[in-house]
Amino acid sequence: MARSKSTSGRSTESQVGLGPHAQREAKTPGFAGRASGATGSRSRLARVGAGGAAPWEPGRLNVRKAYKMYVGGAFVRSESGRYLQVAETMAPGENGTMENVPRGSRKDARDAVVAAHAALSGWSRRAANNRGQILYRLAEMLDARSEELERSLVRSGLSAADARAEVGASVDRTLSYAGWSDKYHSLFASLNPVAGPHFDFTIPEPVGLVVIAAPARPALLGLVGSILPVIVGGNVCIVVASEEDPRTAVTFAEALATSDLPGGVVNILTGHHKEILPPLAKHMDVQALDLHGTSGALLKELTDSAADSVKRVRSRDLKRDAWFDHEACTTPLWIERFVEMKTIWHPSGA
């Protein structure tokens, strides 16, 4: 049984078919056993958790959430029918309820490209002000869901205080990028004083579809902090969520879905980076890769594939604390990584 002892709630792969979860449940007879789940120890936190089962007592039994990927504005399972399991981290060395998340496939990646591309022209042509309003709405939705997001982070192993800090920082990060939507132009664009009777200017435009490998940690702030600088510039993206905590990414997607953000602008896949990223790096309709914490052979493979269609590849590996540096993570340089510069010449003269 491939159940991880990780304290960080790392996801574990299982065979397709009768997964360990099902096996455990099969061993536990009776309604009460089913309700209390596989692990003996229960904290109050586990009971309120979205997927945590309550101990058997006269009262209400919670309804568990099925975690799905977010593609083209819809919540979908993997076309492959495969899944990963994520354990609830109760305390160091001790895991709680196992939950299933989809294990995205190459075909899921290609579907996401289609969905993202369909959204690109609409999103990039929206008024910058309107994009800002939508991202501000996202900040509102995240703030309203802050308790749920905190709970999700706690279930993946964070302390309550760390979870609160991360969600707060994520809301602020979103707010800050909402503000950038109609401002970075005035910093990137230029009037070029060319010799001769021409009016010559350079303007930033979106690069297109960006594939983002979200950092493993911080699972929420790293996700938000890598998505926002990409979409604020009018790009669309496909994000492969943290492998350590994919559940929080799905909960974040639920905020996206209620934020007026058009479907397809952000697509979130769960699964193995080493499985989903290579086909995306090869895909001719992807314009750029934004790799956070990808390293070694995988990074080399992705960069190599990217060269076939001259994708822009950006990679960085920020430490957890670095993601919490609001000023460093909201500089316009984060946006400039994914804009193209267009120069326009126009004659000027009677």
Add this chain to the structure above:
Amino acid sequence: MASKAPLETAPAAKRQRRTLTRPPRAAVQETAIVRVGDSGPQSAVQHTRASGARRGTEAALDFGAAWTYAPSPEATDHVRIEPRYELFIGGSWVKPLSGKYFDTTSPSTEQKLAEIAEADERDVDRAVQAARHAYEKYWSKMRPIDRGKYIYRIARALQEKAREFAIVESMDGGKPIKESRDVDVPLAANHFFYYAGWADKLRYAFPGANARPLGVAGQVIPWNFPLLMAAWKLAPALACGNTCVLKPAETTPLTALLLAKIIEEADLPPGVVNIVTGAGKTGSAIVSHPDVDKVAFTGSTLVGKRIQKALAGTKKKLTLELGGKAANIVFDDAPLDQAVEGIVGGIYFNQGHVCCAGSRLLVQEGVAETVIRKLRDRMMSLRVGDPLDKNTDVGAINSKMQLDKIRELVESGEREGAERFSTPCELPKRGYWFAPTFFTHVSQSHRIAREEIFGPVLSVLTFRTPDEAIEKANNTMYGLSAGVWTDKGAKIFDVAQKLRAGVVWANTYNKFDPSSPFGGYKESGFGREGGRQGLLAYLEVE
């Protein structure tokens, strides 16, 4: 509701008001078309035939009774105007030490809407002290992104209360509801939204500079865009970390006071924004208060000069957005129908109470006659009347004083020999009204070509070459804005670069956006509002 009475006009009377009376036959052509150019009425006749409507000397366009719309008044039953408004100082509503109140009235009905506190020097002093305290205790110490969050709250609440603000703006100021609803209020909300986002990004706005707030800003705004001007002043000041004492104009204080209510409901720290009401004396008390670090004024050039003198020798920073006499230049290769829309929007928008109004039409000789005919035809379809009617194009003149000023200047135009055309629309009996008007045969020395009329009055001049157009356009003490109409891109850029004006609209007019800097050259003032450049008015950068 204090304002209900004015809306209960008899339906029959309203309908009549909105009906456009057909001009007397022939008179229109005789006066307006034939005399303009040298080439006679030929093209006018062609137009009449082409339109297939009438022959001979009849008006080219006559919609008759088909042009009569039923009244379409905006519902006002959800809007509540208090009988009396106090001063908003230090986060609470306080009675003025002056003990005095003045009335604000609706210019379309002459009915009193509310009583407004009149702040004297002591009241202004209290407001400045409250702003200073708030600056030192809260606003300058707050995380920049949290300052932004407060400003976003204001933007959101304005969006949520948008219709109420539009209605009150139209009641108090006389502008058509479609303008207050579709222009003033959304732009004001967007302005707060835009500058809220700058609060945590000031270090990037001017790289290498250490940008710091100035302290207490004293802000005095005009009556033509009461809420929008309040937004233009407050939003950048707050985003940059300053606290504010704002005085709305005495004829249009209501929306600024409703904005104070939003600020109160948004839980801004007390004293960050203070709204004091009153007339010129109150404004002068703000400007000359020793503890004000920055003065921002929008209004007439005359008063602007006085303020600049009053501040001479002090360390106060100053920005001024003053008058204008913008040239709207139409070349013979321009898309003429589009240009005519732009001319109409340029001068009759907001009854011409617009500092950047395209009040001088410079039209190339070859198309002058056609443009003037099309302009007159288009003007015949303008609906003048009840600002709260959703079909109204031109509302009420803001005040009796302004109406007198417009009349005086129009009389001077007639006296000096220019040819006047006013649409023959029937104006309501009560309230302050002026029919959309233009003058032909205007020379550059006429007062109507030099002075800002600030009303729905256009002066038409002609030119032969682009150089002559530029020469005439720049022949003014003002330099706020200009318009260029031509199909030739190269000409647009060439002329735009030679015009001495802070804003140039090409094949469009009167466009505003929070991300686009606005402000004047020459005696139209200095400093820019909007965009990254708008931050400079409220920052110390070194």
